Amino acid sequence: MKLDDTDRPLQLGEGRISGYLSIAFGTLSVLAVLCFMFPDYLTTPSLRVGYDLVLMRKLLAAGMVFSAGFGVLTFVLNRQKRLGALGILLTVLAAYLGGSSVEVGPRYDAPGFIGLDWFILDLLASAALFTALEKTVAHRRDQPILRSDFWHDGRYFIVNHLAIGIFLFMSVKAMPSLFSWTVNAGLQEWFGSLPGVVQFVAILVTADLMEYATHRAMHEVPALWRFHAVHHSVERMDWMAGSRLHFLEPLVTRTVVMLPAFVLGASDTPLLCYIVWAGFQAGLVHSNFGLEFGPLKYLVATPLFHHWHHSSEKEAIDTNYAAHLPMIDRLFGTYHMPRDRWPKKYGVAGAPLPKGMLRQFLYPFQRRQPPPTV
Ligand SMILES: [Zn+2]
Ligand SMILES: [Zn+2]
Known part of the structure; x- marks a missing residue:
């Protein structure tokens, strides 16, 4: 209706x-x-x-x-x-x-x-914060808050947030049994004794290295790209667009990204700070927020950095994989952020993805469909 x-x-x-x-x-x-x-x-x-x-x-x-x-x-x-x-x-x-x-x-x-409370709190906080940011300094001023596909991505927001409890439950259950061989009591005791700020930075760097590797694999391995292409089918960027993820993708990436923190035996407070920061930055980098953050943009991932990752322009293909630290892309030669210039086009080139969340969920399993090229 x-x-x-x-x-x-x-x-x-x-x-x-x-x-x-x-x-x-x-x-x-x-x-x-x-x-x-x-x-x-x-x-x-x-x-x-x-x-x-x-x-x-x-x-x-x-x-x-x-x-x-x-x-x-x-x-x-x-x-x-x-x-x-x-x-x-x-x-x-x-x-x-x-x-x-x-x-x-x-x-x-x-x-x-099912983390319904997390969903409510996150939706309220994200909607209030990012709508205010996007209204104050919009990158694309002609893009309305309720742009086309907003409700489509809203459905992804609901599914991926409600599933977070299941993901966490599964990874909490799976990690100790699958990776118990990686646990070293001496290492965990040493890491746990470090100041919280040091632990936070260590979690951020190790998580982003894992994110970089997984994200790059999703672009370069054709079978994985079919899942990740759902995220790249976004054609108008805003804080809600980042929620468009095939539901199997966060299941894998969250487990892989949190693996170093599990091996290191990170304390609760730095771990929680990381989770809150990662959630905030995920909304921010997709948002229609036009602030370029001066020299800070070389240190932390900003909308300008991640918007280039979503661009379908040739110069930007397969660049900017990091979620937090652009330095990692510089290190591996995949950095692309022209000064004071934003991408003109977003999305996938070649065959477009089907419309609708259910069709997009099924899309990677349908071998006969040609894959998009970007
Ligand atoms: Zn990507
Ligand atoms: Zn993205």
Whole structure:
């Protein structure tokens, strides 16, 4: 069903902004109530232990007020009533399930979990931060926030975030059994005694070396490229576009990238700092944020650096594989970042990928389809 009447950029006073905000806050309120009802299945264990329940209930109440308020505003503006009605309906559903006074559900011994809470927190934080950055200093000023394919990539955001619990669960289970032979007690004791900042930098460098090798292999081995081509099918870059990944790709890359931290026996705090930084940088480098960061752009991966990686222009093919440190690409001869010039075109050359998330999931397994050439 198409809720919106138009593909035009959002404008104030039309009721579309308030309608979408009402739906977004309504959906998040329903999901938050479900997290309260089924904590063991829907929340991330490492986050769960740190929650202030009183604060969480206040945030949920605020979410419901926003959803209802924006829904009513949509009606007042007398446009896009379907958007407003859906937002209000979601608020009513959240209230019906218990709202902000919902009881915390019984504890089960769940065998795995879906990180719904991580999804909600990450979506709220990313949407607020990156939308503000993209509005303040846009690289492409004519590109609306809700550009074409935004909802397509939004579905990837949902699937890849909800699957993170399964990924983490599998890699936590698989790593000790598969790689226990790599563990050296002396090495881990030494590494664990290092200051947190040193550990963080060591995790960043080793993770990015692994990322470089895996990423380059995905470009150079044809069978792997078919999976990674899904990520490169993005034609308009923004913070949401980075979520377009074949779901098997993060399963492999996250395990490989975290392997050095596992072998070194990194402490919890530097490890958590790395995970938060990696998540932020993944959003940033894909975003439509036009700041070039001066000399800092040679030290850390920025939008300019990764936008060139996504370019379909000949000069940029198979360059800029690093996720954090452009220095690694310099070291291996794959660095490409012209001064003050951004790529003009993004995407894959040759045969285009099929449209739709399910078709893109199946695409690498369909041998008869010709692969894209970039
Ligand atoms: Zn790539
Ligand atoms: Zn990318």
